[in-house]
Amino acid sequence: MNRRDEARAATLAAILAAARRLLVSGGVAAIGLRAVAREVNLTAPALYRYFPSHEALVTQLVADLYDELTTALVELGGESEGDLGAQLYLLANGLRDWALAHPAEFALLFGTTVPSPDAEDHNDTPGHQAAMRFGALFKELVAAIWHEKPFPYPPDEVLGSQLIAQLSAEAVHFHGMPPGAIYLGLTYWTRLYGLICMEVFGQLHWVLPEAGAYFEAQLYEIGLAMGLDCPAPE
Amino acid sequence: MNRRDEARAATLAAILAAARRLLVSGGVAAIGLRAVAREVNLTAPALYRYFPSHEALVTQLVADLYDELTTALVELGGESEGDLGAQLYLLANGLRDWALAHPAEFALLFGTTVPSPDAEDHNDTPGHQAAMRFGALFKELVAAIWHEKPFPYPPDEVLGSQLIAQLSAEAVHFHGMPPGAIYLGLTYWTRLYGLICMEVFGQLHWVLPEAGAYFEAQLYEIGLAMGLDCPAPE
DNA sequence: GTTAACAGTTAACGGTGTTCACTCAAATCT
DNA sequence: AGATTTGAGTGAACACCGTTAACTGTTAAC
Numbered sequence A, B: 001m002n003r004r005d006e007a008r009a010a011t012l013a014a015i016l017a018a019a020r021r022l023l024v025s026g027g028v029a030a031i032g033l034r035a036v037a038r039e040v041n042l043t044a045p046a047l048y049r050y051f052p053s054h055e056a057l058v059t060q061l062v063a064d065l066y067d068e069l070t071t072a073l074v075e076l077g078g079e080s081e082g083d084l085g086a087q088l089y090l091l092a093n094g095l096r097d098w099a100l101a102h103p104a105e106f107a108l109l110f111g112t113t114v115p116s117p118d119a120e121d122h123n124d125t126p127g128h129q130a131a132m133r134f135g136a137l138f139k140e141l142v143a144a145i146w147h148e149k150p151f152p153y154p155p156d157e158v159l160g161s162q163l164i165a166q167l168s169a170e171a172v173h174f175h176g177m178p179p180g181a182i183y184l185g186l187t188y189w190t191r192l193y194g195l196i197c198m199e200v201f202g203q204l205h206w207v208l209p210e211a212g213a214y215f216e217a218q219l220y221e222i223g224l225a226m227g228l229d230c231p232a233p234e
Numbered sequence C: 001g002t003t004a005a006c007a008g009t010t011a012a013c014g015g016t017g018t019t020c021a022c023t024c025a026a027a028t029c030t
Numbered sequence D: 001a002g003a004t005t006t007g008a009g010t011g012a013a014c015a016c017c018g019t020t021a022a023c024t025g026t027t028a029a030c
Helices: A003-026 A033-039 A044-049 A054-077 A084-101 A103-110 A126-148 A161-169 A179-200 A212-225 B003-026 B033-039 B044-049 B054-077 B084-101 B103-110 B126-148 B161-169 B179-200 B212-225
Strands: none
Touching (some): A003 A033, A003 A054, A003 A103, A033 A054, A084 A103, A084 A179, A084 A212, A179 A212, A179 B212, B003 B054, B003 B103, B033 B054, B054 B126, B084 B103, B084 B126, B126 B179, B161 B179, B179 B212
16 A cells, blocks of 8 residues: 555545535535535546546445445344344334435435446446445345245235246345245335335425325335334324 | 517427427436527527526426326326226326336426425426326326225224324315325325336336336236226236 | 517626646656 | 656646626517
8 A cells, every 4th residue: 555545545535525525515416526626625637537527426426325325224223133123114214214314315326317228338337236235235134024924925816927927037136035025025115215205306295294104104004014013103 | 469479489389399309318417508599599598588597497398298298198098988997007007108208207207306495485386386287187086086986995093193184184185085095095106106216217127127017016906905906917 | 750678699707527738746667 | 776657636728508798680569
């Protein structure tokens, strides 16, 4: 580790920290090259020694945010050691709290990710890999819940043969769960994502000014479906 | 109607059409003042005779897209006159098809709408009003379904007293449906929105490369909960 | 027929991401 | 140790962005 490499690593971290600060305070649009450079006492072209483009900087920031969110949720779930149901409940609420506290970051991570059809070239992007690590969190937890106490799942007629085939192909990533159980776990994630998206993006205001009670009811409902004894809303 | 007013209306329509074209081809970022102006053989400052700002132009475009989507869904549902369940099914599938065919427009309408907390000033924006007209579509249909054949809804213990109070306050907008029924209708909309968001934003690729079968299964499941006889997936 | 209103232009300001030529210090090689 | 290469950083510039101001014609109104 040269003295130059140390300096490089330090400024790189400072750049990402500054970008993060700007994102939190002013949204995605606030992450300008000159603004970031100003925060670390540099000029804009100097950042091209660290990132090939503005987009690459934002992508790296996305990856860091994913990892930060993942570790935050992991240690949040660690508080309820053993009770996997409570862990999933904490995870869901933790994700919602994080999204509401950091709407700009949430929009950057989970919103408007226009996926270019050519999947090959950007599947190895740091953001994608961090997203996979985040997704694995839910995958592993759902699989653990299933293997601890298998929950009833919809009969095959509800899913359809095509979906069953698709889910069976993914069974290796879910530790050999049956397709119906994978379906229910996926349903949990889908509904959770949809609820948080609607709330963060303000798509729920026209019917519910405050979505906390609705969120809890939904969580309770889907938790019941998975055989968990979630705390009932009051 | 002066000759000047005619010209004004014509160019205004041309501006919005050009903006729409740019949105479709290149996403939201492609709607630049100079780009729009170039499309209608004008210079950028000329557009300020028609819109006070770039944002106002985009907002108007959002309103137009909402109305276009609303009418498209209305006439799509009109094909199944009488059968309200089939109408809801067509609406859901129509919305998904539209979103997948026009991802940029969908992202503009339903994604990343950062809602400023000061709700007073922009509640009368044309985009908001058009969004209300769109939302009314689902509201009315759910209410009609309920009044035609009331469906069973979750007991009060599942919802919690606070949510029941909130939903009761909104009952006037749902033609006097009980809170539990409103909850189920809202659940339909929430799950539909979440599913489409996930699919359009590419948030489902890491587990399902093609989400059509999953979408159908989800639609069938929630349709069953509302007492509808949707076509079962195969 | 004069006057006021208005669509549209050009020029400019501050901002953006990005590239190029350049300087200077640090690491490497002889 | 001295020469040489690597690389971080700068300043100027390019093409773009949204926006404003001053200005030119044409059209409507009195």
